[in-house]
Amino acid sequence: MSAAVLDVRGLSKSFGGVRAVDGVDFAVAAGELLALIGPNGAGKSTCFNMLNGQLRPDAGGVSLNGRSIVGLPPRRIWRLGVGRTFQITATFVSMTVRENVQMALLSHHRRIGSMFARASGLYRAEADALLERVAMRDQADRVCGVLAYGDLKRVELAVALANDPRLLLMDEPTAGMAPRERVQLMELAARLARERGIAVLFTEHDMDVVFAHADRVIVLDRGRLIASGTPDQVRADPQVQAVYLGSGAMYGHAQ
Numbered sequence: 001m002s003a004a005v006l007d008v009r010g011l012s013k014s015f016g017g018v019r020a021v022d023g024v025d026f027a028v029a030a031g032e033l034l035a036l037i038g039p040n041g042a043g044k045s046t047c048f049n050m051l052n053g054q055l056r057p058d059a060g061g062v063s064l065n066g067r068s069i070v071g072l073p074p075r076r077i078w079r080l081g082v083g084r085t086f087q088i089t090a091t092f093v094s095m096t097v098r099e100n101v102q103m104a105l106l107s108h109h110r111r112i113g114s115m116f117a118r119a120s121g122l123y124r125a126e127a128d129a130l131l132e133r134v135a136m137r138d139q140a141d142r143v144c145g146v147l148a149y150g151d152l153k154r155v156e157l158a159v160a161l162a163n164d165p166r167l168l169l170m171d172e173p174t175a176g177m178a179p180r181e182r183v184q185l186m187e188l189a190a191r192l193a194r195e196r197g198i199a200v201l202f203t204e205h206d207m208d209v210v211f212a213h214a215d216r217v218i219v220l221d222r223g224r225l226i227a228s229g230t231p232d233q234v235r236a237d238p239q240v241q242a243v244y245l246g247s248g249a250m251y252g253h254a255q
Ligand SMILES: Nc1ncnc2c1ncn2[C@@H]1O[C@H](COP(=O)(O)OP(=O)(O)OP(=O)(O)O)[C@@H](O)[C@H]1O
Pocket: 015, 018, 019, 020, 038, 039, 040, 041, 042, 043, 044, 045, 046, 047
């Protein structure tokens, strides 16, 4: 396994008396898909929001390729190579698929100041190359507002890739998708992660997706890391089974 892209040590955050994230340690390597799972309220979103700078940790360290990013504003963290795909898709619905990716490329290359109307030829080839990678090239001229949900998620992946991320945070990437689309999206994410050496951290409620696509899994419960290992190790862990007992989630049913 290559050196960690993301290294998290003792990460902690409380809200009032609630220890939302409590002394959590983990690392993600280049090309690796790490799933962060846990029941509702376990601390997954709080953890994500500390990694992307939306929340400041009370304690702990977060480093990206050996550089501390704790306390940096979200924009700076994004610039350093932390991309994110959203549960609610973050594309501009009235713009075309290609324009959305061009906008992301303009922003990455710090040319967002140039008038977009005049700049519509900029990064067109790069945008099309990214769209090719996510199998959306043939829909480049459609406005995002008319796309099927699964297609929109692939555009969102291309938008995230435009920033050339070292770490990609995917917040429930397959929520709202049909089973076949879920498999396709996660296979695509895994392929891109390996090709580009991107570390991927994702949260997911669908255990089929987690066990089929994660290289490793970490489990939070009430803010604490209770298990980590391969999908098989985590599935067989009695503490993990106890946390999920009765939810049916460990057996592939909706939570
Ligand atoms: N801004 C906030 N103010 C107060 N409490 C919060 C806040 N954000 C989260 N919490 C609390 O922190 C705990 C962890 O919440 P968090 O949203 O991180 O869990 P989660 O694992 O993402 O849950 P879910 O799967 O339901 O999205 C919960 O008890 C939650 O109520």
